[in-house]
Amino acid sequence: MKVRVFVYLKNGVLDPQGKAVEHALHSLGFEEASDVRISRVVDLHVKANDAAAAKEQGEKMARALLANEVIEDFHVEVSA
Amino acid sequence: MKVRVFVYLKNGVLDPQGKAVEHALHSLGFEEASDVRISRVVDLHVKANDAAAAKEQGEKMARALLANEVIEDFHVEVSA
């Protein structure tokens, strides 16, 4: 099954990348772009009997490695 | 409107990060994880009259800056 883990910075945590990209977009003429935030997506396959089991595996991996829970939150989506 | 731009490596382009993460997952005991790919998500707000216009803006930004089309593909999603 396909597991997709979204990893994003917690609310309020400085996002230097987002800040720099927003700035660059403005100077490219996209003045209307705002609140730019950059996150990471990890796509992977796991062997699992059902979606719930796959999701649980995804969450375990996120906690163990994919997300840094001190500054990041995550959520997991599963598709067949 | 909220625009989300997914940027991912083209098929066939080696993903050194994905490979390293896969390796790390295996050594943490998640042996079943495979085909790990890492992508970037850029979330931002734009002012636009409708979803189609917002999407177009997102695509323009992706082409101009957010994606490097030599190695990356992208797609854009819009929500209110």
Added chain:
Amino acid sequence: MVTAVVNLELARSFGLKDDEYEKVLTIMGRTPSLTELGIFSVMWSEHCSYKSSRLHLKTLPTKAPWVIHGPGENAGVIDIGDGLAAVFKMESHNHPSFIEPYQGAATGVGGILRDVFTMGARPIANLNALRFGDPSHKDTKRVVDGVVRGIGGYGNCMGVPTVGGEVNFHHSYNCNPLVNAMTVGLARQDRIFLSAAAGVGNPVVYVGSKTGRDGIHGATMSSAEFDSESSSKRPTVQVGDPFTEKLLLEACLELMATDAVISIQDMGAAGLTSSAVEMASKGGVGIDLDLDHVPQRETHMQAYEMMLSESQERMLMVLRPDRTEVARKIFEKWELDFAIVGTLTDSGRITVRHKGTVEADIPLGPLADEAPIYDRPTVPYERQPALTPPAAPCGVEAALVRLLSSGNGASRAWIWNQYDSGVGGQTVKRPGGADAAIVRVEGTNRGLAMTTDCTPRYGQADPYIGGAQAVVEVWRNITATGARPLAMTDNLNFASPENPRIMAQFVEAVKGIGDAGRALDFPVVSGNVSLYNETRGDDGSVTAIQPAPVIGGVGVLEDVHKAVGLAFPDAGEILLIGET
């Protein structure tokens, strides 16, 4: 929203002791506001007030004809000839580096870089001293990996070469690693900038990054001992932005080349509070801040939050009023925030306004001078008995292999290969190249030798010897390159000073450092103290770190071409000097 009733209980939760809160009430003559309580609690924290260590630090030798500014400024300044000065200091970022090793170490490097460039110096080298737990402990790999990446990530991006350092492993650091970072900068002696504010009516200007809710109460956290829960509390770690810091560096140096700056101070631990209070109290003036003008990253920030935020990459300065536009242009060019957030007054008070209300109004004298000072009790330190050499457990060859493959004996190349040690184009001796790193002084024939050292197990056995030994090792390492040692900085990492045994360790180590410094004419020009480096286990037991009085030293080579490295030349005799 922070809506708390200010009372003793809240004061305690802010880290103030009962008698300290009493003192606050006496000074204020009323119950302080939340913002005022916050200001007192950070200014009187161990981190800002040095309340447990100050009495002892005073005994250190700090003078020599070549010392331009000793302790008391953002960094120490020494004369290195040719009208030039070396500006340097060491800082710790221990507690945050356990919680979030990458950001903890990165922002530690960012902080010490700012201490140096606030004084008008261009940073030319970074060094560090790291202590990690047992290599087999569950957290060690994560911490080592993150700390090394964090140091590299910040320094590499800044374009400041990381040229030296030291690393050791011991189980007492399992949950309390030490990350001490040192920066050496170069300035013209006639262009050194200090923090004392001057000129009633002059504008107080904020530059750099915007303020967010980062690390509120970090300064008090770094003074509070760790418990096993602290990694699950809401993060008080900050995220570093080395790119913005690089811009801040260039913008500040560009501004300092004009005559606009009267005084300047970085916003480090305890951010706006400590920078504003320090500048004003050192200058003997009052300061009036209007927080409405503070550049803000988040919405609905309260005065309390803005005053205590530890957002990184910010500076506060006092400018000549007729030069504010010149300054504004420079910061606009570097795409940094620039805001006039206050003025100097003759009130002798710090007044903080927000949205038309006075949120704090405190007399600076008592806030700064009546900070508590403790002469904490000690017990005579039991020196550990001398070890009798054990019978050889194995042959010499096997012993050598064991030593070389141990955590403390193994090559550190894996670490320094992640640090850009050559950027700047002046690095003469890189990590591994000599006993001390050597960096050429741009445009001259001179070199600076620099190193960090400490052997905690000596300090554990005998803190006096441990302190003295660290100084002497630094001295020897500098001398071994052919350089003349000039001065040192220190970072005193100990467990809780409230434990008389630990306090004794501290006092003895400071004596050892002082005696060694006096004997060698090697003064202390800056430093930092990090206390409460201990871990409380679930069962209430406390693990103290092995004491680590880390010393960083700087020396000068008149002719950098005479620098001596480690490698044996192809031919020649090998001499051993001294008793074995």
Added chain:
Amino acid sequence: MKIGIVVFPGTNRERDMAQAFQVASGKAPQMLWHQQDNVDGFDLIILPGGFSFGDYLRSGAMAAHSPIMRAVRQFAEKGGYVLGVCNGFQLLTEAQMLPGALLRNAGMRFLSQDCHLKVEGRDSIFTAGWERGAVFRAPLAHGDGNYTAAPEVLDQLEGEGRVAFRYCDAAGQVKHHDAHVNMNGSARSIAGVLSENRRVCGLMPHPENLTEDILGGTDGLPLFNGILEGLG
């Protein structure tokens, strides 16, 4: 002869580059701010190392859109010489003035150590300071140096002699799959490439940091001597 070094916010090896030219010619190039939109009158434009815009999106991506890059592109189209080192190479690929892209190092870590390079490019001032096939030492310092391009692009580069430098060992052996030799995992061990007209060159390592004995050697000096001679 007029040489300009472009400074972007976050650039940090511009002084190293200036120093190398100073050593080679006694004359330091001129610094150019990224907001400038004109490079008329220059013979060579250098894009130095560093972390332009923090390298926050992709290395070199934001710098590629700076006002000065429009001018540099036109300059190159008219036959001007451009050298990009490290972040400058990344930038040249982002600006599509050179083919390919630079991904994260295969080992995922920032690399700061000496490597060896084999000179392979033909007919270019950037390689003219060496004999073809010469091997020299150069420091590298980067996190994203893993060169990649479509196989047909790689074939074309090889066919046209546009691979300027390749990672090799001290003896000159190229070993694509040896992480001690091809440290960042670059496709076909490529460390530097040339444009079609051979006037634009990008490379990852830093010859500018090895131009004086006191700094560890002069292995990098031929780059500068070759350029200076080529420019006349």
